[in-house]
Amino acid sequence: MTLTQGNTIDFDSARLKLSENASTVAVLPAQTNLISLAAVQDKLTQSLQTSLELDRILELFFQELRAYLGLDCLDYRLEGRNLHHRIGQPSLHRCSYRMTHEGSFLGEIQFGRKKRFTEAHLKTLETLLGNLLYPLRNALLYREAVYCAHNDSLTGVGNRLAMDRALDREVRLSIRNRSTLSLLVLDIDYFKQINDQYGHACGDDALKAVVNCIRNCLRGADDIFRMGGEEFVILLGDTAANEARMVAERIRCAIEEMQFQTDGISIPITASLGVATRRPDEGIREILDRCDKLMYCAKRAGRNRIAAQ
Numbered sequence: 001m002t003l004t005q006g007n008t009i010d011f012d013s014a015r016l017k018l019s020e021n022a023s024t025v026a027v028l029p030a031q032t033n034l035i036s037l038a039a040v041q042d043k044l045t046q047s048l049q050t051s052l053e054l055d056r057i058l059e060l061f062f063q064e065l066r067a068y069l070g071l072d073c074l075d076y077r078l079e080g081r082n083l084h085h086r087i088g089q090p091s092l093h094r095c096s097y098r099m100t101h102e103g104s105f106l107g108e109i110q111f112g113r114k115k116r117f118t119e120a121h122l123k124t125l126e127t128l129l130g131n132l133l134y135p136l137r138n139a140l141l142y143r144e145a146v147y148c149a150h151n152d153s154l155t156g157v158g159n160r161l162a163m164d165r166a167l168d169r170e171v172r173l174s175i176r177n178r179s180t181l182s183l184l185v186l187d188i189d190y191f192k193q194i195n196d197q198y199g200h201a202c203g204d205d206a207l208k209a210v211v212n213c214i215r216n217c218l219r220g221a222d223d224i225f226r227m228g229g230e231e232f233v234i235l236l237g238d239t240a241a242n243e244a245r246m247v248a249e250r251i252r253c254a255i256e257e258m259q260f261q262t263d264g265i266s267i268p269i270t271a272s273l274g275v276a277t278r279r280p281d282e283g284i285r286e287i288l289d290r291c292d293k294l295m296y297c298a299k300r301a302g303r304n305r306i307a308a309q
């Protein structure tokens with residue numbers, strides 16, 4: 001029979017709260033080696049200071065606990081942030097903890113091992129979880145800070161900084177591997193009218209809808225960035241000119257056919273796109289400028305179209 005015990009650790013009150021159906025924690029048995037537990041805690045304190053990366057923190061924590069408690073698996077989840085890390089193989093006996101700190105939920109962590117957990121094991125585990133608290137919280141804050149630094153808060157796509165970095169990387173890759181690299185610059189047509197007629201909030205929703213629409217037209221590896229306002233850049237790695245034109249046309253059609261509604265009113269949305277494929281002598285700025293100019297060509301030619309070169 002699989003044993004799963006669920007506990008809640010409220011780090012704020014520095015005590016353990018066991019959920020209703022969990023058994024109470026036993027006092028540490030006399031034979032438990034307190035010195036080695038303290039040594040493990042010291043080691044954890046030192047090693048967990050060495051990184052701010054969540055996966056590294058969990059890996060380091062697991063390595064210590066595996067050696068000390070014979071664990072086979074650590075499974076960490078944070079719903080809502082779409083985080084899930086599993087280290088090791090799932091095991092028959094499991095215990096899990098929901099961790100909170102200062103009112104913030106820090107995720108659920110589950111441990112597995114072949115042998116059942118004794119009360120002494122659980123007590124030790126819970127003591128060691130105390131060492132994970134601040135490194136885990138810092139890793140989550142760091143992750144959030146990195147995300148905010150690179151993503152547009154409205155649409156969730158990469159921002160300008162992320163775009164510059166990705167373009168730099170892709171141009172280098174394209175030179176090194178002699179692969180083709182294509183770029184799309186997309187600008188929504190007459191976007192100001194949507195804002196003016198239906199309000200800024202509706203404009204925001206339209207931007208999100210357009211991003212979803214673009215996403216549905218792309219492969220997972222392709223990147224979308226918001227340059228600012230209602231202008232987006234789409235990076236198509238390893239993509240030749242004719243394929244890039246096809247992708248651009250697919251996106252243009254999908255946006256035109258998108259059923260965007262506000263308060264039951266259907267609002268037609270179209271976009272103009274520039275399509276450029278990197279030439280051998282072109283750096284990041286050159287290809288981006290050329291693609292931007294092509295997008296303006298599409299605007300001047302009547303909008304809701306693509307211009308490629």
Ligand SMILES: Nc1nc2c(ncn2[C@@H]2O[C@H](COP(=O)(O)OP(=O)(O)OP(=O)(O)O)[C@@H](O)[C@H]2O)c(=O)[nH]1
Nearest residue numbers: 187188189190191192193195200201203204229230
């Ligand atoms: N709702 C909303 N509007 C934005 C945002 N960023 C920029 N805008 C608006 O986007 C509009 C852009 O207008 P214009 O540059 O005149 O372009 P346009 O109306 O799309 O016209 P063309 O590009 O020439 O087809 C402006 O009204 C900006 O205020 C945003 O984050 N949310």
